[in-house]
Amino acid sequence: MGRAEPVTSAAALRLEAFDQFCRGGSISAAHSGEAMRDATIHLKTLLDAHQPADAEEARSLAEMRRLLPRLEQPFSRHQPEAHFTASALVVDVDAGKIALLNHAKLGR
Numbered sequence: 001m002g003r004a005e006p007v008t009s010a011a012a013l014r015l016e017a018f019d020q021f022c023r024g025g026s027i028s029a030a031h032s033g034e035a036m037r038d039a040t041i042h043l044k045t046l047l048d049a050h051q052p053a054d055a056e057e058a059r060s061l062a063e064m065r066r067l068l069p070r071l072e073q074p075f076s077r078h079q080p081e082a083h084f085t086a087s088a089l090v091v092d093v094d095a096g097k098i099a100l101l102n103h104a105k106l107g108r
Contacts, residue, residue: 036073036074036075039075040068040074043068043074043084044068047061047064047065047068048065064084067081067082068084071083071084088100
């Protein structure tokens with residue numbers, strides 16, 4: 001399991017802007033473009049490094065790698081062909097709490 005890296009204040013602002021952008025909010029074009037570019041580069045790096053566990057996952061991975069460069073806004077649900085989304089498990093060890101963030105539309 002990977003550990004989150006510390007976020008610089010500039011990166012935090014871009015992530016916040018990106019989150020707002022994905023939720024359909026209005027933000028400055030400079031922030032949205034920068035955030036989208038950073039997130040897309042990061043996703044491409046993750047996809048390129050990932051080793052599939054089986055044939056089904058290999059097919060899914062190939063499809064994601066094919067789609068990413070074709071999507072102008074790969075994390076926006078307003079993309080007609082597809083978009084990237086994820087669920088997350090957030091753990092607060094100090095508080096002894098866990099939050100599971102599901103994909104809203106899929107409910108999983």
